[in-house]
Amino acid sequence: MRAFLFSLLALLPATDLAFAQAKSATKSAPPAVETRYFATLDGFIDGADVILKEKRQGKTVTSAELDVCYAPSKTSDRRDRFVVPLTPNGQALTGTTQTLGSKTPVSVNLQQKPNGETFDFKGVVGIGTATHEINSTDNSDLSEKEFEETQSADESIAQAPKDFTAVSPEAVGIRVALEAASDFLKTLKTENVEVSLSSLSIGCDALRAGKLVINLSVDPERAASVIAKAKAFPGVSAAGWTNGIVDMDRAILFPAAGWRSGDKLDRTKIATTVTATLAQTLEAKLASANWDDVTGRLKMTFKRPSETFPALQLTEVITVEAQVSADKPGGSDRLMLWLGNPSDTTIDENAPPRLSLNDDVTGEEEAEPRSDGGAVAALAKELKGQRWDAESSTWQ
Template sequence: MRALMIGCTLAMVGAGSWSAVQAQTAKDAKAGPPASEVRYFNTLGDLLGELPVDTFIKETRQGGKVVSALLDVCYSVSTSSDRKDRFTIDLKIDGEKLSGSGQSMENKTPVTVSLIRKGGKSVSFDGKIMLGGHLTSVSSPDNSDVDEKEFQQSQVVDDDLSEAPKDFTQVSPQSVAVRVKRENFAELVKSLKGQNVQIALDSIATDCNALRSGEQVLRFFVDPARAPGLIASLKTASGVVAAGWTSGTYDMERAIRFAAGDWSQAGKLNRDKFTSALTTIAAKVMGAKPATSVWNDATGELTFTLKRPSQLAPALDLTETLEITALVSPDKPGGSDRLIVWLGVPSSKTTDETANPQLQFSESSGGEEESTFNDDDGMIKAVATELKGQRWDTDKATWK
């Protein structure tokens, strides 16, 4: 009887152990393989020698083991060019060896990659990259990885494009930006022929952001009076993702807001009256005489010059010519009863305007020939007083 009880007890224990094993096995099967983790190395250095590059390696890991890797390299097509090309290579993993081949997006240049990956927390990549017929030795030590969130934050490019700004304190009324799909970019640029705009040359070159996002941002300057209509038209063009205003070249500390009433005629700025007032005020403050003035039909800017005796060498009777550019626009899109004038920083040139023969001078290597414009802020204050206007308070971000 006792033997029977012992046997039953052992059978029950055995059955219980087997059930536990089965339960654990089922649990393990349900849990499946380790979760994937994506990490990036985005400070790899100069992988292509002297060619400027923007590059990263994306790794997918399971249980700490690298199971896939992608090399993304955006690079200048030459050391003297702003135009970019890009290649992405899925790397074959064989222990520490990473290898792959492909071609670049733009020029279809063949690429072969052979790297050795070593390390744990700090990782090094060494090897060779063959781009076309050029072989580059790679040595990228001490790389730390980042997670998806941190990597994406590092890739954000702010183009400052605002489709509906509340006013022109953060964006410029003459600066327009258009985000367009790359396949439609060239056609969009060509469509601006005859529109009397000035295209920012650096915006037509393909950059890394355009190659990776598939969208390129074109920037140009246009008369503020024509900007709203042109933006509305561009929004309907093929491939355009967004169109609006962007930041410009003028400083808000040099801006004056004033009532439009006394300076308008038939709903538009009375350019002759405004030019006369502005040049007269500036000349008085600068101790100079008005010389020339011209409005740029493309950008809507007024450029005027003033002349005064140069103080560099009074005995030589030289003439200093000051050139000042101003931009005038309603203070917000859609029209307003207030205008803003932005005054550019004066540039200076000294010449001999006495009777022939005249002295010739080389350009100053230090920039402005006159060391400072002590009366420049005085000019802005005087213009603000004459226009009964307000100046921008940078600290409080409001008009004062």
């Protein structure tokens, strides 16, 4: 028994030593490396979109990367970008690179200083011969998860929508690699489509993703074919339907029976019905009605006496567009008609000499759409159709 107790006592110093060593090792373990982001830096290059990514061990920056998307010229919407690895040295962050587009040399020399719970950045960024003084204060950093939540995911293209209640039947979106975009756009010259000019602007999101989303308008009856061809083009990663002109509040769902000629829309019958209904609700005479071969829209013009200064006998010209398509891709036994809001102008059609009129309405006046006299409801009745109920998200 005494021998056993003696053995236990002999072990105590070794146990204490091991515990002390473990405790010491715990205290001396280096802090974990984490990634932090500055998603916006005000007071940087004028109008630039800036992202600073840092790897830190405790409070020490071990590496950093500065991503800047900016306008090389104040008179142009064109964007260029540079991504520069920065070498930390105390509070200094320095590095050199060149812009990705114009290959202009770039140098960065920043000082990063804590300011309570935020950070200040001061220094100089040189792009070619231009020097930009940096003075950015009170910047909060984000964790990697927080930063990812601020980045918008591109979900605008529906490659296989169940119907056209969330996307528009004439609106096609195509995501293509930037290096392939020029060649792809050239192929559209023979496709009889309308390309959105604004979608050709290569912004910061496109530069960072390396992909451009090109938006097209096309006759709904040809949209599926255009999408299929686009998907086969090298560099295209997605093609499908997207948001367009259709406003569900002004849409009508009706049976296709009686409104087709073979496998095509009976556009003559549809135009006759739509224009006759609008002539009644607008209390105006039809002046013209034509189907656009590119977009597939029915463009209608009506005329009626203007109530502005009746003694002048002016004419009010009302323009309305409509679109008819299947209610979902791949064909259907139902059709969907969308009727646009009318727009109008006033002209003098009397014998010469005529008044030259400037339709100088203010922005507030333009914000309120012109009345169509209940045309959507009247058309729904004429077509024996249903209207979209936004609250229940169903046709009723």
